[in-house]
Amino acid sequence: MISADPQRVVASSRSWLGTPYHDQASLRCVGCDCLGLARGVWREVVGPEPFPIPPYSRDWGETGPREVLAEGARRMMIEVETIAVGPGALVLFRMKPRAIAKHLGIVTGPDSFLHAYERLGVIEEPLTPSWRRRIAFAFLFPQR
Template sequence: MTRVVSGERIVAEAMTWLGTPYRHQGRRRGVGCDCLGLIMGVWDGVYGAVPEQPGAYAADWAEAGGGDPLLEATRRHCREKPVGEVAAGDLILFRWRPDLPAKHCAIALGESRMIHAYEGHAVLFSPLGSHWKRRIAGVFAFPELN
């Protein structure tokens, strides 16, 4: 039987990561994580395991790599939604410029706030204001539980 994962469940798991220090490639609650580590940690907390490992990546991977690996991986495992329908518990991907691949991710707390791991900070809440909204590369619903 398939069950829908509620946005509240995703948000509740993400909230347990608040205050986790920023650490590139980290994904340990309370120890350190980057934005992808936060998403993978939330995924692991809700589903019990992540669907795929990203492998090692440099801080400038999006500029140096080619393709759009974060967006492509997210499309493999989550359901894409219209940007205007962002809701609590949705995964949001961001790109810094239109010609660059998606490089940052967060979990929506609703239409106007998000939780994310941001370099130089711990996992925190941020407004999902125009500075962020114009950089959205995609909005995704987490998959259903089996």
């Protein structure tokens, strides 16, 4: 599988800046959560979503040991080493040690990433050492 052009992924991601946060939504300038952001970028860069996303509760990441986000990404994306993340990579974060990865963002530069954050919407911010330590998985979008 060949990866999508990282510049195209970053440009698409940045077009979502300022989109309000809204659980389970995936509409640019209207609302999205972190998964909705990735889904929207997928549609713009790769094409139609390969499978529907079932409804999920706000606490879905607090229950069960399965790495649901990583398992889903593995079905359709190219997994890469977390130390090799660069612009255009989708990164999955563990928000607490030993918890499952339940937040995601898209790397936009050597030290920046974009994500949808509750109360803030889609923002771009520094990929600080604190955020880097939380990266559990990394994936590349496939070429269309």
